[in-house]
Amino acid sequence: MTTLTSATRPQAKVRTSLHRTEIVLAGLSVLAFVVLAATTGGNLLEAGTLQAVLQYLAVPIVIGLSQMVVLAVGQMNLSVGVLTGLCAMVGAGLMADAGLSPWLALPAALVVGAVVGLANGVLVVATRINGFIVTLATMTIVAGLRYGIHGTGTYQDYSDGLVRFGRANVLGLPVVFLAAVATAVATWFFFARTVWGRQLLASGGNPLATRLSGISNDRSVVIAHTLSGLLAGVAALLVVALSGSVNASIGDDLLLPSFAAPIIGGVALTGGVVSVVGTCLAAFIVRLVDVAQAQYNINPRWVDLVVGAVVLGAVLVSQKRGKETS
């Protein structure tokens, strides 16, 4: 087998480039964190500060994963943000208005997320309309529903126990953060080890080949959207548990971050490649920018500039070898 075994020359290094992104991001995170910690005189390392950093990292991680799941099959979900808001309002409303216990209200919120996700997926598959557009339409609908639950009002004091739990720490780490990490691990396992996860990635990577292998791309799309909705529901639970007060504005600011995390993390918009680690690290870096703003008292408008630069810079560094445009 002479010609063949010698015939190994590097070409498009799919995996290594993803690994490189992850390594660059990890390096960047550590660097940024160390610089931030040093320049703030160690303030960043104090329990309270670290806790605030990690608590509000939880939702960006989960919402990034929620977007990543649909990116895996080459779709987009514009409704993740408002869906998080809807689920949060449903959960809080069931506790505050209907007097349900968190044990019932929270699963109900998750179900709402999954059902809306399922609807997205079914619509995409049934109508063959581009997912971007379908979720654009459902985003409007979900935004309406979200607002319809409690108008402009704010739910508060729905469950002391839940909020205490949401703000608790285990081994110095916030519970909500641990929950987000657990979600990330589960997502990783799904993609790396389960048949459905692999089939999703296959559908995203080469739909035609996947179809010819007897795998239904339609099913992959439906599963991906459902999971995305479910993860938006998980993000909503974290919001409800952590913040202690929710209103219909929840989720308005989540759409762009939901894309920023996976894309900086090295996930291809074309589908077929995911990186849970990259997504989490990217969310962390974006979070550090927020923290830096608070620490250094930066004009938030400059922060926008910085986030823009960070997004571009991170992607640039990790894609040093010019790949194809588009």
Added chain:
Amino acid sequence: KRDAETTSGSAAPSGKAAKDIKVALVPGGPHPYFQPWKSAGADEGKKLGLADVTFNETAGWDQTKQNDVLKSLAAQGYNAFGIFGVSPDNINSTFSDLEKQGFQVASLASCPAGDTNEAAFCLSTDVELAAYKAAKAAIDSMGGQGNLVHLTGNKVDSNTQRRIKGVQKAVDETGGKVKLIQTITDIDVDLQSAQRAVADLLAAKGKDVNGIVTTAYNPAVAAAAGVASAKLPIKVVAIDDDSSIIKGIEDGAVAATVTQNPVGQATAGTYALSKLLEGCTMKEPGVIIDSGSFVVTKDNVGAYDTERQAKTAELLKAFDAQYLSCK
């Protein structure tokens, strides 16, 4: 060029009867602040025997959409508008468009940016004054010295800039005893980002901050909750009287709040608009009228509403006596 007068159904006092008057109250978008407008406007309309007073909050914080909503309402036969302009910088054009077509317009709860007001009158909280009062209240509760932080909304909004000015004025008056260490803008978009900003602020500077004054809704809710859960001795002054904030005042989480007078705006606004349609004119078109702002602390939390009702009655009287000229 065609004569403008011929098309526009003349803004001149046509002397409409109450039953021909349909008033639309149009806020910039859904926000708890505006909720009292709905019932207050409807009540006043009933009292005056108007054909209809509607409340339409579908603008969604987008000036183009608000213009669209206004024109749709006009097409439906509404002939007087109380408007909270989404964009104070553009809203004068909207006002003059409507007036050109023969409608009566009042600017409610916010005045156009700049020095001119194309609406018949502007009935609003003097936001600079309200922010000043709020900062004053914060400074008082801090004991007249220490570090103050100001949390507010969209920086690209002239009202926010007025608020920043008001807070600065109160701080300047202390002659350096109070320092304004940070003004955080753009955190009124949604509750989560307000909460995150408050958490970051407290983490970064919690120990150096003595007081927080908020002049936007979501930051107020977030600050009250954030400070309470961080158990820091920071005095929070909130804005408006959403039930969550009043509760905060009652249990001490919030030092004070500055409430505004949406009821008065809707009531007096509807009243004056109907008068204008009935044939009255403004003595001084474009006049700016303060609808009042009220500092609420634990001491007067039960009583502030009576004060506010008095202000509303006073506004109604002032329109008759001072601002309107009726035959």
Added chain:
Amino acid sequence: MRLVCSNLAKVFPGVRALDGVNLDLRPGTVHALLGENGAGKSTLIKVLTGVHRADGGRILLDDGDAEPTHEVDFSGPSEAQAAGIGVVHQERNLVPAFSVAENIALQAIPSRFGVVDRGAVRTLARRCLEQLDIDLELDRPVAELSVAHMQLVEIAKALATDSRLLLLDEPTASLTGDEADRLYAVVRRLRDQGRTVVLVSHKLEEVFAVADTVTVLRDGRSVAESVPMAGLTRSEVVDLMVGRAHAELELASRTVDRTVTPALELQGVSTDIGHRDISLAVHPGEIVGLYGLVGAGRSELVRALLGLATVTGGTVLVDGRPVTITSVGEALRRHRIGYVTENRKEEGVFLEQTLSRNVAVTVWDRLARFGVVRDRSEDSVLDTYVERLGIRLSGPRQLAGQLSGGNQQKISLAKWLAADCSVLVIDEPTVGIDVRTKAAFHELIAELAERGLAILLISSDLPEMVALADRVLVMHEHHVVGEIDNTHHYSAMSSRIIRLVHGEPDHGEPPAA
């Protein structure tokens, strides 16, 4: 398993791709499916595997050798798979980011409770690759493999489901002779185990070597149905495919004046890809062949020449003047050099664009009047080449992706003929092209040279090389290892070239071929 189809029909917009096909596949045979480009072979295979649904006719299946009675109508590939039909399609169908092992196992991923059993995946993959007698890293993403390796992975994948009927659509198009031989050994073994193998190929030598029976398609109809191969000669088969007596091509011999300035010359060129000290010259009217094994660096040399990789040393001369070319556009417009790519699907044609635009893309600046390009003028460019190259299409607005593979190749060539270049680099022009079109292509290339074009021909098809080239340069591992004047004596030429290809020195012409 026996499969019988009768009167199958399949209609695409504007085309009757299948129009009454009968087929009888018996267990334990290798069945060749032949036909010209666009005859409907791939379409038939897609209908048999549930990718397309037939518009008419019946497919009957049965276990064993008996007359089948069980009618099937596959609504998707998975149903065909479940019925024991495995397939390697003409176009590559792998998931680029997945490993070799996973691609092979993709159709039925071994799992426990929904969790992938990675050990079983690897075992399965290893077993399939062993059947092909190749050794690939199981964990390597297929995107990193060469085209030939991808093809082999695809064949291994078709073996993974233990199909009783295996359909291979041009499996050897991008394999070397050696690899192809190994594949056919497997095919024979499968046949001996009692399975059925259907083979589509334009390489008739291979077909004659391995197939037992043959079905020939012409214009979507079966003109020979499951005929034993033994009774047929090569020219009879070709006559069947073409529909008339087919004369073997004899190219007129040409003489080239090598004293004039070369149209294209490389002097000691090195590239950042690894080429060192490459010198060659192509004169007007000359066809210079560049031969080598897959991966010898021929295509990459040309790409560096056109500015797609960097020339790090030496000189490139066009018409005797040293030049630096930075893009294909520059090569085309300033130096009149054209490049017909080897990879038609990704680089040669625009699959989602109309045929007119595909052909006119190189000449828009010439077609434009006052900046305006009219559809009519594009159509007339297309028309010229439809006639000259015999492209089968349903109309100028047809999308290129709807053409058969061979016709796509013609479109890709037509584009560069339209550009009216003086130097043409043609890379693997006849991969996947049927005999007659291939002959037409050869005729055409010779004619172009006759008209004074300088042609650099890259081909891995040795007979083609010997038939066309005036001189053959042999590349091996990014070096030119030898240059041979073509004597057009196939056996002598081929033995000299093969020696060079394998890195042995050339001892000149062997005594008396």
Added chain:
Amino acid sequence: MSTSTEQAPATSGPAPDSAPERAAAPRLPWWANPRIGLLVVIAALVALFSALRPAFLDIDLTLVPMQSDISVFVVVGLAQLSVLSLGHMNLAVGRMAAVAAFAAGFAYDRFGVPLVVGLLVALVVGAAVGAAAGAIITSTGVNSFVVTLALDFGLLGLVAILYDRFAGGVAFAVHPAGMDALRSDTFYDYCVGPVCGPPVPLIVPIAVAAVVVVGFLFRFTRQGREVLMTGSSLRAARLSGIPVTRRVISAHALSGLLAGLAGFLLAINNGAFSANIGESFLLPSFLAPVLGGTLLAGGAVSVIGTALGATLTSVIQKGLNLLQFEADKLQIFIGVVLLVALSLDRVRHVLAERKGIRA
């Protein structure tokens, strides 16, 4: 293969010596044209809304302002379409509009230039920002989605800082001569003798001109075609001698230019050059071209479809406004009507496919 070859002699194959038979290109039935489908949906909605609310046909209060809105959103849609043609996206359309509007406002404020000059300034600045985006995309090879997302963040900050610095707030208080006429006049206001023009706002011709120019560009020019080819396969385009880098940059520049035009028109419509111009452009910019049949994948565009798509969204918005739904119901209905409109288009498409015609 056309059916006519059935009777053809055996030599009808693709031999170089005999021209192959060519079937006439399949004729589309009128309803298979996606543009017609959109028109039908629009007509149906207009009929429905006018039946429910006669005010829908009120010229001064409904039809005239609606035309102005549509004009802006058609141009916004075209701005997105310019890069969709490449299979790219421009997430910074809104912010490019804001920067361009700032530049125009600045020119009016500082230099007192005439109305037209301000428009030109807006176009130039928009095109420059767009070209910069294109240049970053081509030189780094980073996905357009990411680049324009980052650019959006960056410009968001920049616009606020610029207004802060140069307008001393959030808007320019400028009113160049002719701005009010452009904003509120219709051709009906201009009469020659007893004959007055139609009730069409003065800015409509600007949008129509944009449609015509962009349509012409993609339909008839070499540059436009090359952009489409690049969109359909970058590698094939490069290997066919198309200067892909230049084409990518120019498509993005065109997108920026149109975004600038849209920003200018919106500023005129709203009556002020302010920082919030373009904030709500992003979603409509996708909606109009995609409703009109432009692919997100690149390689094909429909300019007329974009105009119809923008019209459809405006009609829906206007009609639902007139029906006076509450905020939450309004949003729900907009979403549902959109989905229904899109699905109807799909049904049409499927029917056409079943008839064996590619629509």
